Amino acid sequence: MSRFSRLAPSLALLPFLLYLTVFLLVPTITVVVGAFTEGGRFTLSNITALVDPVTLAALRTSVLLSAVSALIGATFGAVLAYLVVTGGRRSWLRRSVTSLSGVLAQCGGVMLAFAFIATIGFSGTLTIWLRDHFGIDIFGSGWLFALPGLILVYAYFQIPLMVIVFLPALDGIKPQWREASVNLGANAWQYWTQVAFPLLRPAFLGATLLLFANAFAAYATAAALVSQGNPIVPLLIRSGLSSEVLLGHQHLAFALAFEMIVVVAIVMGIYGLLLQRTSRWLR
Amino acid sequence: MTSRTLRLSLVAAIGVTALAACAPPAKDKGSDGGSGNAATATSADEAGGMDALVAAAKKEGSLNVIALPPDWANYGNIIKAFGDKYGIKVTSQQPDAGSQDEIDAAKRTKGTDRAPDVFDLGQAVALANTGMYAKYKVATWDDIGDQFKDPDGAWTNDYGGYMAIGYDSAKVPEPKSIDDLLGPAYKGKVALNGDPTTSGAGFSGVLMAAVAKGGSADDIKPGVDFFSKLNKAGNLVPVDPTSATIKSGQTPVVIDWDYTNAAHVNDVSTWKVALLPNVDPVGGFYYQAINADAPHPAAARLWEEFLFSDEGQNLWLTGGARPIRADAMVKAGTIDKAKYDALPKVTGTPVIPTTEQTTQMSDYLAKNWAAAVK
Amino acid sequence: MRPSGTFRVVRMLMLLGFAVLFFGPLLAMLDFSTRGVDGSRTWDAWANLVKDPELNRAIVSSLLLALFTVLLMLLLLVPTMIWVRLRVPRATRLLEFLCLLPLTIPALVIVVGITNVYQWVTYLLGDSILNLTFVYVVLVLPFAYRAIESSLSSIDATTLAEAARSLGAGWWTVIGRIIVPNIWSGVLSAAFVSVALVLGEYTIASLLNYENMQVVIALLGKSDANTSVAASLAAIIFAFVLLMLLSVFGRSRRAEGR
Secondary structure, three states: OOHHHHHHHHHOOHHHHHHHHHHHHHHHHHHHHHHOEEOOEEOOHHHHHOOOHHHHHHHHHHHHHHHHHHHHHHHHHHHHHHHHHOOOOOOHHHHHHHHHHHHHHHOOOHHHHHHHHHHHOOOOHHHHHHHHHHOOOOOOOOHHHOHHHHHHHHHHHHHHHHHHHHHHHHHOOOHHHHHHHHHOOOOHHHHHHHHHHHHHHHHHHHHHHHHHHHHHHOOHHHHHHOOOOOOOHHHHHHHHHHOOOOOOOHHHHHHHHHHHHHHHHHHHHHHHHHHHHHHHHOO | OOHHHHHHHHHHHHHHHHHHHOOOOOOOOOOOOOOOHHHHOOEOOOOOOHHHHHHHHHHHOEEEEEOOOOOOOOHHHHHHHHHHHHOOEEEEEOOOOOHHHHHHHHHHOOOOOOOOOEEEEOHHHHHHOHHHEEOOEOOOHHHOOHHHEOOOOOEEEEEEEEEEEEEEOOOOOOOOOHHHHHOHHHOOOEEEOOOOOOOHHHHHHHHHHHHHOOOEOOEOHHHHHHHHHHHHOOOEOOOOOOHHHHHHOOOOEEEEEHHHHHHHHHOOOOEEEEOOOOOOOEEEEEEEEEEOOOOOHHHHHHHHHHHHOHHHHHHHHHOOOEEOOHHHHHHHOOOOHHHHHHOOOOOOOOEOOOHHHHHHHHHHHHHHHHHHOO | OOOOHHHHHHHHHHHHHHHHHHHHHHHHHHHHHOEOHHHOEOOHHHHHHHHOHHHHHHHHHHHHHHHHHHHHHHHHHHHHHHHHHHOOHHHHHHHHHHHHHHHHOOHHHHHHHOHHHHHHHHHHHOOOHHHHHHHHHHHHHHHHHHHHHHHHOOOOHHHHHHHHHHOOOOHHHHHHHHHHHHOHHHHHHHHHHHHHHHHOOOHHHHHOOOOOHHHHHHHHHHHOHHHHHHHHHHHHHHHHHHHHHHHHHOOOOOOOOO
16 A cells, blocks of 8 residues: 555544644644743743742632632532432433533533622622521622632532533442442441442542642633632733733733643643543443 | 654644734725725825815714723713714724723734724823824814823823712711721722722722822832721722622722712712812823724724814713813813813822833732732 | 432432532522512513623624534534544544643633634634634534544444445445434534533633623623623523433433443
């Protein structure tokens, strides 16, 4: 077979590859290049700006927000996923939970922000109810718009995401294993701590990492909720791009975007490794 | 994948990126429609006289404006008045955008029909992008002082105002000094219009606090310290004040330009606006400019003529802003006397920072604001 | 193993707890959006959903964007995935890597670097919000890929293709009339997930200054809180109904315990 006719089938992939290159790789390379240039010349000043106290504080808050919301999402999400799995594969419970999870996890953003403003915002339903009936003011001076509030709202889309990602892992727990362990004399506690948890651990950790990356990269929710201040990296990027006071900070935005790629890439890389380990057992 | 394919694909990817980095060729337009003189005229006379300009604008038929909220200095009525007077369709894009967004939108939609024709910009952004403007001197050019316009006509100040404190008189007492805001009557009630590192109005608000506490356009530290205290007292609400937040009572006290504050009377009938007594007021002007690549150049020039005419200036005055030709119009008797006299009285010397002072203050804010109001 | 009695009770309570947590805010949104002056109930905000011209335009734009994104994504992805499975199996890992790459590159990063590309798009195709289709296809790629892949790997595509080819079918017939009908549930799943994602997309639209549904909802929040909350709730319900339909009409995946 000639070189060309061996290559020919691969050529059919060209449109797809070209499309991805233009709309995914080019922007990424633009960002990487932009992080290291200023006015057309190579410079490290943008990268050194990343260790400014302000940018470091934003990175710290971003990492804290992502980590805490990932842990909350992972624990509660795993519990909810387990509750759903015990209901059977085609039950209405499972269907509606997966659908609602799909909605909340993926079209979160602005709508979630408004859901929380409507619930515990200044004139939120819960706020008013507590104020009128118990005299408790849960709105205070606006903790909803700072880190604690962000953690709460983020958890709201992290838990559904965990349900979606972790359900397949729970599906892979074969009932035969439970039966086998009972036959060997194990009680429920021993089954869980010595059989199920160790098997689920890679999937659980991997899912937690996925949740972390998801929270770190999230923009819409914070953008809709926080109107003043740039406590996290994505909002700092927004300010760099559209501030009318601090001009010429576009390249800082590139550097911050580069920082985001690095963090998310590291996390997703570890996730990939854990995924390989999981698939061995739960095939 | 072999390493050779890998190398080839990397080279290809970088090649495509480099290609994309070059801007697309400028669309060749303007040949049809025959705007002719009006497209590059630097004054109404050069366009063949006002009537010729009006005719050329009507032929173009539409105008794109950007970042003009309807309740900002009465822009809603100004847009309507212009459209009704000349029969030109005005498209008001992104009313919520900031000055930098205007420039970004112009760059991004360059060469298309959707590009903004005219800009209304804050000082910092306006003076940083003078290369993007078309030079044009309006008919009433001589009425405007030299310090308020570019000598070649690239930009012109259009209206100005002073930083003031707006408040719902039904919910809080009148603040007689800035330290009043630290009191318990204002707990959880005071909002700044925008983050000072992002928004010009927010920035000027901090400057106002600085001047009130003994600072100046060279020293914004007292202002940052004041807001830090305000935040620790629990009086500062970290939320952008909007129609919605004022109506719901979430932000009963707003630090903002006097004309934008004045508009909130439409949201809450007990809204009042006060300048700080015995404190030099912080002033600011906005800048009008025509996009050098405007898709509707004649309409853009006609818009400028309209804004700087007596009618346009009085419409701004109705919005609570101080039109730039106020002094000349008072002398000529063409100003709306009742509204002019109703403007808040100004005592002391207005503080209007220069570009250098603004840059220095912005840098200080960039380093210290976030930590101060944590 | 049937769950024991106490377990069922505990389970019911915990599910109830989660239900309150997740449906509570939705009910609060309903209450918030129907609040009238002085404690009355009014459906004005919901009426605004059809009356407000800017919101209507944005809803139409978003729906059109969803449609075009799904079409372009299917056109691009389905033939490519089938081709790789049938003819270029060595490229499977590469395809998987590329399709999951958008999960690693946040939308925020894409939009920061995409200005030049979109200048070209605007130059070639004119300026319209529908230009967002191109970058949206990239965003939905990971989810669509997973959905189609799970369907594709559950049928024996190679045998079907060989059989069809031996009967004289051309490649397009194989893809379009043999394989696709068999992976219909995966295709449908990919389509629905893409629609949900496009309807909820805010980051790229707002930073490129286009006014899609989410951007307008966020803007409305500044002047009319009730309407924006009503619009958010309507969007959530719409997406939920969409995904429920998917789970009811989609055929089941791999049977348990194979």
